[in-house]
Amino acid sequence: MHSxxxxxxxIEPSTPYHHGDLRAALIKAAEAELTDKGxxxxxxxxxAKRAGVSHAAPAHHFGDTRGLLTALxxxxxxxxxxxxxxxxxxxxxHPQAQLAASGLGYVRFALARPALFRLIFSSDRPNFDNEExxxxxxxxxxxxxENVTATCGAPATIDDIAAVWSTAHGLxxxxxxxxxxxxxxxxxxxxxxxxxxxxIRALSPA
Amino acid sequence: MHSxxxxxxxIEPSTPYHHGDLRAALIKAAEAELTDKGxxxxxxxxxAKRAGVSHAAPAHHFGDTRGLLTALxxxxxxxxxxxxxxxxxxxxxHPQAQLAASGLGYVRFALARPALFRLIFSSDRPNFDNEExxxxxxxxxxxxxENVTATCGAPATIDDIAAVWSTAHGLxxxxxxxxxxxxxxxxxxxxxxxxxxxxIRALSPA
DNA sequence: TGTACATCAGTGAACGCGCGTTCACTGATGTAC
DNA sequence: TGTACATCAGTGAACGCGCGTTCACTGATGTAC
Numbered sequence: 001m002h003s004x005x006x007x008x009x010x011i012e013p014s015t016p017y018h019h020g021d022l023r024a025a026l027i028k029a030a031e032a033e034l035t036d037k038g039x040x041x042x043x044x045x046x047x048a049k050r051a052g053v054s055h056a057a058p059a060h061h062f063g064d065t066r067g068l069l070t071a072l073x074x075x076x077x078x079x080x081x082x083x084x085x086x087x088x089x090x091x092x093x094h095p096q097a098q099l100a101a102s103g104l105g106y107v108r109f110a111l112a113r114p115a116l117f118r119l120i121f122s123s124d125r126p127n128f129d130n131e132e133x134x135x136x137x138x139x140x141x142x143x144x145x146e147n148v149t150a151t152c153g154a155p156a157t158i159d160d161i162a163a164v165w166s167t168a169h170g171l172x173x174x175x176x177x178x179x180x181x182x183x184x185x186x187x188x189x190x191x192x193x194x195x196x197x198x199x200i201r202a203l204s205p206a
Numbered sequence: 207m208h209s210x211x212x213x214x215x216x217i218e219p220s221t222p223y224h225h226g227d228l229r230a231a232l233i234k235a236a237e238a239e240l241t242d243k244g245x246x247x248x249x250x251x252x253x254a255k256r257a258g259v260s261h262a263a264p265a266h267h268f269g270d271t272r273g274l275l276t277a278l279x280x281x282x283x284x285x286x287x288x289x290x291x292x293x294x295x296x297x298x299x300h301p302q303a304q305l306a307a308s309g310l311g312y313v314r315f316a317l318a319r320p321a322l323f324r325l326i327f328s329s330d331r332p333n334f335d336n337e338e339x340x341x342x343x344x345x346x347x348x349x350x351x352e353n354v355t356a357t358c359g360a361p362a363t364i365d366d367i368a369a370v371w372s373t374a375h376g377l378x379x380x381x382x383x384x385x386x387x388x389x390x391x392x393x394x395x396x397x398x399x400x401x402x403x404x405x406i407r408a409l410s411p412a
Numbered sequence: 413t414g415t416a417c418a419t420c421a422g423t424g425a426a427c428g429c430g431c432g433t434t435c436a437c438t439g440a441t442g443t444a445c
Numbered sequence: 446t447g448t449a450c451a452t453c454a455g456t457g458a459a460c461g462c463g464c465g466t467t468c469a470c471t472g473a474t475g476t477a478c
Contacts, residue, residue: 022454038330040246043431054456056433061454065432121383122328124244158388162377163404165386170376171368177327180371182364198369202408228421249464260423262466267421271465 023061025051030072034115039123044068066125070133073126076116077136081143083109095150096200102147103168103199104192110172117176121169151203160203167202171195229267231257236278240321245329250274272331276339279332282322283342287349289315301356302406308353309374309405310398316378323382327375357409366409373408377401 029050034042044065048055062068087105091097110117119126126133148156148164174180183191235256240248250271254261268274293311297303316323325332332339354362354370380386389397 040329040331045431055431056435056457057455059433118328121379121385122324123246125246159400159403162386162389162400163373163407166376166380166404167369167373167408168376169380170372170374173327173379174372174375179327180368183368194365194368197365198372201369201410202373204407204410251464261464262424262468263422265466 022051022053022057025053026058026061026068027072027075030068031113031116034072034119035113038115039119039125042069042125066127069119069123070126070130072116073120073128074130074133074136076113076120077133077140079113079116080106080109080120081136081140083112084140084143095147095153096203099147099151099164099203100196100199102143103164103171104195106168107172107175107195110176114176117172121173148203163202164199167199171198228257228259228263231259232264232267232274233278233281236274237319237322240278240325241319244321245325245331248275248331272333275325275329276332276336278322279326279334280336280339280342282319282326283339283346285319285322286312286315286326287342287346289318290346290349301353301359302409305353305357305370305409306402306405308349309370309377310401312374313378313381313401316382320382323378327379354409369408370405373405377404 026047029047030042032050033046037043037046042065044058045055047068048058051057058068062071084102084105087108088098088101091101120137128134128137144165145156145161148160152160171180175184178184183194186194232253235253236248238256239252243249243252248271250264251261253274254264257263264274268277290308290311293314294304294307297307326343334340334343350371351362351367354366358366377386381390384390389400392400
């Protein structure tokens, strides 16, 4: 990996002075730190230690703690969207099935990466005015609006968007926080079916 | 207030050595601290300072930071339930209207006290194994189940509970975090009507 | 009613810790000539 | 192709800070006799 970026060098020094891709390594370390310590206990020094680098090094790439958390949150949103697309792939290509599947992906992401989910939806530490983070967040919102519009066959109303988003988000947040224990205890297939059902119901006309 | 608890004393010393009701004062201070600093920046010393007391004093009542946050979370759940009951009072006495009103109260609490809402639903800092906190949280769950059961006219199914809770919780969490900006921008009466509609829709059979 | 004493609530100094940040530095890279 | 030099990434020591916790203490309260 590291040697591939310098293919002319046959021998890699055991501990090179420059890291190679410290930025990426720090984001990875930051996710581990977040998972271990929670948003509340997250520290820049902890991330540097995990990446095997001096504690002042991260400043070159992210400025400060907030900068690193902002970059991690942006990455989190991109993976969040990616998980929804993956789940949509598994579903039938009807708009309603696609919408329900994106909701299922929403929940799956929250269950798979609860710390990241909490960072992007329930923390003030990242800078949500940051352009990269804004764009990543808006991509997630755009996917939702697209799916709702396709299902309704008309431009999505605010009622519909709020209903679908709230339902998916509520399920994701409650489940990833360990509430709704009865649902967590269900076999996965049954739970998934229930989530699809509930999301679809959110959009049915009353 | 303070002198009422010692009515035999005509003159109250200007700065009594004993506080009188430090426990309650600390919980109040803790809420202010939480609102100002967020769950992430909350500190025991900060609370003591707000209560006008030495920083070691809180230990007598709460042990440590976690203990104080646990007591605050329990108080938060009680107020959360109280807000739902108050909102139900404003609604018509039909089961469905009562259920929708409790959902509206859920959202109102989150908007009125976002920091407290985040503490009880999106933080690991309180000790959720604590008996007092458990009881307070279960009272909130009990109210939900009761309302769903009354509306269905039959014991609440897990599908119904999950659908209603998720919808109300999702609305509350997204709105209190400043997402769903279009909804936040609506006139209050219109917004309330929309919330009632969405909660009711969550329970309509598909 | 008065006195002695145990208990309790709050004080303030002290501690060690991990944190973010700064700074002079050094090793590596890449570019100009 | 070789050399000089600017730029950049990472180091490690140092700083000041706020934190939680401990501890000997003191003032107040309440109870036993």
